[in-house]
Amino acid sequence: MKIAILGSGFIARFYAESLAAQRRRDVITMICARDAQKVKAFAAQYRVPYTATDLNEAVAHPEVDVVVVALPNDLHLEAVLACAKAGKPVLCTKPLGRNAAEALQMLQAVEKAGIVGGYLEDLCYTPKFLKSLASVKRGAIGEVLWAKSRETHPGPHSAWFWSKEKAGGGCMIDLGCHCVEISRNFIGKEVLPVEVMCWADTRVHPIDAEDNAIGLVKYANGAIGQFEVSWSFRGGMDLRDEVMGTEGTIWLNNFLRTGFELFTTGKGGDYIAEKAESNRGWLFPVGDEVHELGYSHMFTDMFEAIDQGKQPAETFYDGYIVNAILDAAYASAASKQWEPVKIEGWRGAKNDIQKRTYPSYDENYYLIKEEMLPSGEKKLIVKHKQTGSIEKREPAASGTQGE
Amino acid sequence: MKIAILGSGFIARFYAESLAAQRRRDVITMICARDAQKVKAFAAQYRVPYTATDLNEAVAHPEVDVVVVALPNDLHLEAVLACAKAGKPVLCTKPLGRNAAEALQMLQAVEKAGIVGGYLEDLCYTPKFLKSLASVKRGAIGEVLWAKSRETHPGPHSAWFWSKEKAGGGCMIDLGCHCVEISRNFIGKEVLPVEVMCWADTRVHPIDAEDNAIGLVKYANGAIGQFEVSWSFRGGMDLRDEVMGTEGTIWLNNFLRTGFELFTTGKGGDYIAEKAESNRGWLFPVGDEVHELGYSHMFTDMFEAIDQGKQPAETFYDGYIVNAILDAAYASAASKQWEPVKIEGWRGAKNDIQKRTYPSYDENYYLIKEEMLPSGEKKLIVKHKQTGSIEKREPAASGTQGE
């Protein structure tokens, strides 16, 4: 597999690190960005044989089999259209579009061209995520009721992120796209996202877009997907997922508390931990960022999919759904009420909401709760099916009220 | 100080444990509940000299100086009115009322009677909370932007909680009252809570009230107080607070991960950890529940306040504000939009919202972000004050775009 990378910024370097890792048989053959000087430096660092400053030229190059789009959000559409035109599989960084309309164009373009459109949602490929998702699918936590994902840090590194025009929004489009897709995976991709309630505000930075946001996404089966995002968090990068099911709980922490703790007075050397806000005191690095943040598994899945002529786990369709949910979130932040998720061409389940059935205690009662008393005996709280009256059943059954 | 306890259930026993702890000079002289048998058992266990099954009789007893109300929510008002009539200080468990109207009656009654009305919000007295609140007030994390509190467990122990009529609601009134007051303390009690957006649903239990809810409370200064509550959480009792400020972060965990970890095969004995869902596997107890959940500091504050003729940290007025916020939350869950918090007699700041001022980089630019490069040099992202254009300032300042 011969790879072209479009873009030479932060994320391009991250991708290159990942592609270069562990003696892969995939190689980067092309690097393309507008700034010729940066392209040159990148090519030297990662030993890339061909370079370009023109996107169409890069995509069309005969030594390019697949294209990785690592450009600012406002350039995704143009790049994807070029790939569709050239008939080359395209892997696009997140978010897919600045909004659902852009994402839909990209989705339609790759499907019409008959090429793979891979959505580079790395956080849906972290080892912890993959293993916990498999557990959820095997039923380890029962039915998922609530799936929260949180990503907060002190703000992005490149200037274009801070431009609402170029990015399509602020921290919500930048970080919320991760969170939305993580929750959606846990709840089930076949379940329709129905409506969104969102708060978003610009609290700290002198920008037009939001730098803090919280949203609730309601799914057809009643489950709630929640996102919490911020560009003003202090203390490093907080990346956590929490899932509540009827039979269990999952807590994932991808940064800050992963079993790697380092204290330094700062006197010993010039050590600077990445993403830390300081180079002294207690620091919480991640062992192998590329791998633990999902990049290795993501690219393996993408390339295997292309090789085998099938779809990867995260596709342009998923990217489109995420954009549609975020569109609803922005609408809700403005209207201050729940806003419907507008999806064209939903491919999941019909999602007639099913009424939940409750466990019966006996013919006349539902069981609300069963509790073990210190004595080892069970205490039950039941509800009469007809009257709705709530009663308790204790071992020695003497009814009382004053508690 | 001679104390009467009204109620003999779970929380009454918890209070009694707390009052009895550490050779206190305060003693319980009266126990009153409707069930004579339970009263008798309670009196024997805690060596209480006087008993009653009639509330007014208990309150009026000459050996009673102060009354602790540990009754179901629907009986708070009656008990408080009895105390007001008798002119005896009253400490009432949370929530104060089933709604703001009830709470307001109680507030007005104690203020008219000139007695102390203490609001027994134990989680605003945990050692961790008190110490972190003091840090926040000293400015350790700058301006508070967001204060979240979460309380989830598999559901309450007594039957009355599950009755919407008796409790005034479900997990939101039961657990949300804690969370709301915790967030409000961190944000500042003088700051007006303006409006609430809330999702609430009955997902697991066969009850009329909500068993899961999430809410956002917007304050006049722009801060957000968030609550997450559930009666269907699996894995024990999850009690966590998270606070984000402009200059720092606070994470408190009051249960499940407090530095006490125990694994048992279950073969060794009959050990049952409280609030755990199991008596084998990894268990996470709390060392001294009474103390660490705030009961000791709470009663000390209450009794000191009564002795010294001043107000405790948590008063009926606070309980009323909490009820007003929760009323707005219930309204929002029904209307699906932000609902105003309706407060009669606001005693805080006027809270004209102030426009935030941003740090200038120079005469023409705001500073968005300053980042340390691996080289040790600083990279800056700035915004033009007039044009809004976002630009970067790098050490060797060669402008690029393609990242």
Next chain:
Amino acid sequence: MKIAILGSGFIARFYAESLAAQRRRDVITMICARDAQKVKAFAAQYRVPYTATDLNEAVAHPEVDVVVVALPNDLHLEAVLACAKAGKPVLCTKPLGRNAAEALQMLQAVEKAGIVGGYLEDLCYTPKFLKSLASVKRGAIGEVLWAKSRETHPGPHSAWFWSKEKAGGGCMIDLGCHCVEISRNFIGKEVLPVEVMCWADTRVHPIDAEDNAIGLVKYANGAIGQFEVSWSFRGGMDLRDEVMGTEGTIWLNNFLRTGFELFTTGKGGDYIAEKAESNRGWLFPVGDEVHELGYSHMFTDMFEAIDQGKQPAETFYDGYIVNAILDAAYASAASKQWEPVKIEGWRGAKNDIQKRTYPSYDENYYLIKEEMLPSGEKKLIVKHKQTGSIEKREPAASGTQGE
């Protein structure tokens, strides 16, 4: 109870905080230290009515019922003898003596005088310790095989600690006395400590005594008590216990990771967390140090014991055993071999070491291990009772070797 405190330094203030907490009925009536100015300041701060600079005068004062010794190690013996002479119960800070000979004198003095001699080993009274010890005694982790306790920090606050003459040693006598008694409680106070192997070295500070030490204490039942102590640890105060039993595990963390996490840029204010090495970055305070480090429960136990004419949980006899074990540790550090623990008047079990019996698989085999295969079937590893041959029993039982 009217209390005298001898000493006005760091630990005396800690004790005073603890005694003053939570409206106790016990009061401090006397403060005595050599420095009149310090005595005066202490008396003012804690409202102590009587003061003295002479120890015998303080002990003999009619308004003193019990004496708390909070003096440097080299003054314990003199103070205890004064109390014995005056016939007043005495509570002595840790370690009891600078060595077993001093401790034995103190033990004999209080026993001859017929007074309570309480050993103020606060870390054997922390809420986590008390609850986990109760679990161990109920059999939750089976037979204890190994009990480790670790206390490390950057070094003590007062000058006398650093003098080998005044303290009786370095970090081993200062911190190891805690660890030894914690392990001994978990293993069982009735079990004879037989011998000790210890490494101790002066690695960092310009002192004569050791600033780092690790020791193993072997008990008659085969259990190992381990201590790790240091005065050169960086990052705060590390206080952890780990216990391994045949049926379970206990991990206690009393500092640094107790569910209280605070990040501050340091710009927001002048907050300084106690025991932290810095006032910025990630800090890990403890909620209520006095309570969580055991002081509250310790004094309650001590005063209850005196009131009721019985022995507290930690007595001078325990302090003597600890000193005897530490004497063996110092001997081992010098001789570089295991050294016997020399105890005069052992009051525990005879401790004939019992041979362990192993679970049989059947008539001819012992069971070594039972493992669940992914298929759900069990794989067994067994050992022939006579030949000692180790074999496996697999579901479909095809013997193999090459693994």
Next chain:
Amino acid sequence: MKIAILGSGFIARFYAESLAAQRRRDVITMICARDAQKVKAFAAQYRVPYTATDLNEAVAHPEVDVVVVALPNDLHLEAVLACAKAGKPVLCTKPLGRNAAEALQMLQAVEKAGIVGGYLEDLCYTPKFLKSLASVKRGAIGEVLWAKSRETHPGPHSAWFWSKEKAGGGCMIDLGCHCVEISRNFIGKEVLPVEVMCWADTRVHPIDAEDNAIGLVKYANGAIGQFEVSWSFRGGMDLRDEVMGTEGTIWLNNFLRTGFELFTTGKGGDYIAEKAESNRGWLFPVGDEVHELGYSHMFTDMFEAIDQGKQPAETFYDGYIVNAILDAAYASAASKQWEPVKIEGWRGAKNDIQKRTYPSYDENYYLIKEEMLPSGEKKLIVKHKQTGSIEKREPAASGTQGE
């Protein structure tokens, strides 16, 4: 690179998983084990084209470039000698030998044959270890004083481990070899390990070898390497490293607490977490075991080394040093005193122990400690260079004694 694997058991499968991961360009071309049926199954699962049941045949096969030895300890020597004879690079699992004599034969054989002898010490290649080791080398924690490594679990999976003859010992040779090499890396491979003190005992299982052991390894520069190993730990697999330096601290947790927490009632499905002792309650899996336990980075280093004609980070020489240290540990467990580490052909530094120099406070005094008082002023503890007298320097400098 065409790879042969010798052995088809647990570790062979683990290696195969690792080699197959992430589209590597290295392929497994040969599998060899004594049991033809197992060989067949392995070849089918990992698509290995050639098989053998004879070791020499496998090694000599023309489609084999490098040999990975994944056999029981007693077969390492034979396999390595075969590789040396065939002149093929050999990568051998840990421990290298059952003792230093065996290891030395292997070392001499590969060096004489001029082939790479890679020591497959995976835990010295975990991402956390590699990153923290790099920090240590950059001086982030100053001089390393103590490096502890702990590996404990409920016992190994295959029968041969439990045979002292086949394994060369018990948990100490099995797990201690990891710990010794981890500590040695942190302290510095160039520093001579001088002597060892060790306790080892058979406490739980009906075996001849030890099932629990603790050891201290003293290095020429005064640093201590400590290992704690057990085959009777309950609760999963405990893999932790702790390093104390003069300017900092490192805590690594490779299992049980890595930011992946899952609670399941067990009702939801048949999920079984690996290495967990149960399939219900709180479970703590690792995200990607192969990667996080170091296998990926280990093989990459090994193959790169072979390709580039240089030595990998862990060589047979390292394996020999580890065996020599463990030999001393077994000797010490028997003799009950410190035993010298006997190394033939030490290649590190001469290691004349250097006397530590202490920071001076002024011409006459050493500085022992500097402490920040709550007032913000500094308190100093100093020691007179000649008299050894320890004194304090306080801001307002009034000398006192009674603390």
